[in-house]
Amino acid sequence: MKRIGLLKVGRGLALRPRSWSQGLSSSGRLMLVCEPKVWRRQGRGVMSALRQAGFQAAFHLLPTGEGAKTWAAVSHLLSAMLKAGLGRDAGLVALGGGTVTDAAGFAAAIYMRGIPWVSMPTTLLGQVDGGIGGKTALDLPEGKNLAGAFHQPLAVVCDLDCLGSLPGRERVSGLAEALKCGLALDAGLWRFMRDHWVSLLLGEPAASRRVITRCAELKLAVVARDERETSGQREILNFGHTVGHALEAAAGLGPLRHGEAVILGMRAAVRLSRRHAGLDEASAAEIEDFLAGVQVPRLELREAKVLTALRRDKKARRGQRRFVLLRRVGWPVLKAVPEASVREAVRSILKELR
Numbered sequence: 001m002k003r004i005g006l007l008k009v010g011r012g013l014a015l016r017p018r019s020w021s022q023g024l025s026s027s028g029r030l031m032l033v034c035e036p037k038v039w040r041r042q043g044r045g046v047m048s049a050l051r052q053a054g055f056q057a058a059f060h061l062l063p064t065g066e067g068a069k070t071w072a073a074v075s076h077l078l079s080a081m082l083k084a085g086l087g088r089d090a091g092l093v094a095l096g097g098g099t100v101t102d103a104a105g106f107a108a109a110i111y112m113r114g115i116p117w118v119s120m121p122t123t124l125l126g127q128v129d130g131g132i133g134g135k136t137a138l139d140l141p142e143g144k145n146l147a148g149a150f151h152q153p154l155a156v157v158c159d160l161d162c163l164g165s166l167p168g169r170e171r172v173s174g175l176a177e178a179l180k181c182g183l184a185l186d187a188g189l190w191r192f193m194r195d196h197w198v199s200l201l202l203g204e205p206a207a208s209r210r211v212i213t214r215c216a217e218l219k220l221a222v223v224a225r226d227e228r229e230t231s232g233q234r235e236i237l238n239f240g241h242t243v244g245h246a247l248e249a250a251a252g253l254g255p256l257r258h259g260e261a262v263i264l265g266m267r268a269a270v271r272l273s274r275r276h277a278g279l280d281e282a283s284a285a286e287i288e289d290f291l292a293g294v295q296v297p298r299l300e301l302r303e304a305k306v307l308t309a310l311r312r313d314k315k316a317r318r319g320q321r322r323f324v325l326l327r328r329v330g331w332p333v334l335k336a337v338p339e340a341s342v343r344e345a346v347r348s349i350l351k352e353l354r
């Protein structure tokens with residue numbers, strides 16, 4: 001199996017570049033890419049650590065949030081790299097949430113036809129999912145992640161110290177993706193998260209480290225088997241995402257964090273798994289109860305809007321929409337599901353959201 005980059009999870013890693021920068025830049029030149037909030041918290045420190053380690057490092061700030069994932073923002077970044085004198089023998093370090101690693105990773109993929117980069121996610125969502133696996137992307141006016149490239153980072157560096165400043169909702173959003181990994185891929189991870197949920201919400205380091213490491217390993221293993229999403233194996237990582245994406249699209253930018261939508265999407269997927277994939281009643285009830293207890297914002301969404309978003313997604317996949325369902329926890333199956341069952345699952349979730 002193809003080996004995908006170096007994975008490091010631990011405390012204080014961001015400030016120890018010698019442990020993750022091998023092979024990153026033969027010229028010693030680097031661009032550190034960040035956004036203003038992360039720059040103030042971690043960026044300055046990483047910058048001086050890179051300089052102390054002997055790199056000739058410049059930095060560039062992307063806009064915060066999805067604004068980073070635009071042609072305009074990436075174009076500014078590419079020009080800044082030219083201005084800083086970066087050649088093909090230079091490297092890039094992306095320090096920030098999933099938006100920064102997506103946009104900066106994309107810049108690394110296309111700058112001079114590709115230079116090495118290190119992904120250093122600073123949100124929990126980035127550390128368990130977004131910053132891992134080499135999918136880089138921009139948004140188009142027509143939708144999210146519609147342009148991009150596969151470009152594996154040399155290393156993924158998850159510094160647990162970055163997570164201390166993370167707001168509660170961002171933490172829940174990241175934990176949602178970790179729950180997804182557990183439910184779809186590893187029953188042990190699911191049980192651990194269920195039993196240590198409060199510690200995880202509080203960001204307790206030992207529990208967080210265990211979950212982040214396991215999720216990152218699981219994602220890297222799936223990616224190694226299906227790096228470019230050709231064999232369908234990477235689809236498993238979309239557990240909870242079909243309905244989740246539709247809820248996100250229907251809500252518009254703002255009211256729902258991605259992971260919050262995934263929590264709701266997983267609730268729908270568990271109901272469908274009970275009906276169409278043979279998930280036993282006790283497990284379905286246990287997972288449902290747990291997910292129903294995770295805090296997501298109250299929201300009034302129109303059923304028709306969610307169903308339209310689901311239909312659009314199906315059309316984009318040339319009518320081939322298959323749901324990732326659970327035969328058991330850790331045993332995913334891909335299934336086409338009758339329209340009426342999807343509607344029923346969406347309706348029941350929306351009712352409980354109000």
Ligand SMILES: NC(=O)c1ccc[n+]([C@@H]2O[C@H](COP(=O)([O-])OP(=O)(O)OC[C@H]3O[C@@H](n4cnc5c(N)ncnc54)[C@H](O)[C@@H]3O)[C@@H](O)[C@H]2O)c1
Nearest residue numbers: 037065097098099100122123125126129130135162165166
């Ligand atoms: N490439 C992939 O495989 C993949 C997978 C999942 C998600 N994504 C993408 O990731 C993005 C979402 O990522 P995200 O949730 O990390 O969003 P984000 O990058 O917008 O970060 C969320 C918020 O947290 C703040 N933040 C970042 N680090 C912080 C820290 N250490 N302390 C305090 N605040 C901090 C940011 O300023 C921002 O306001 C989406 O664009 C999504 O499409 C990509």
Ligand SMILES: [Zn+2]
Nearest residue numbers: 177241258262
């Ligand atoms: Zn996701």
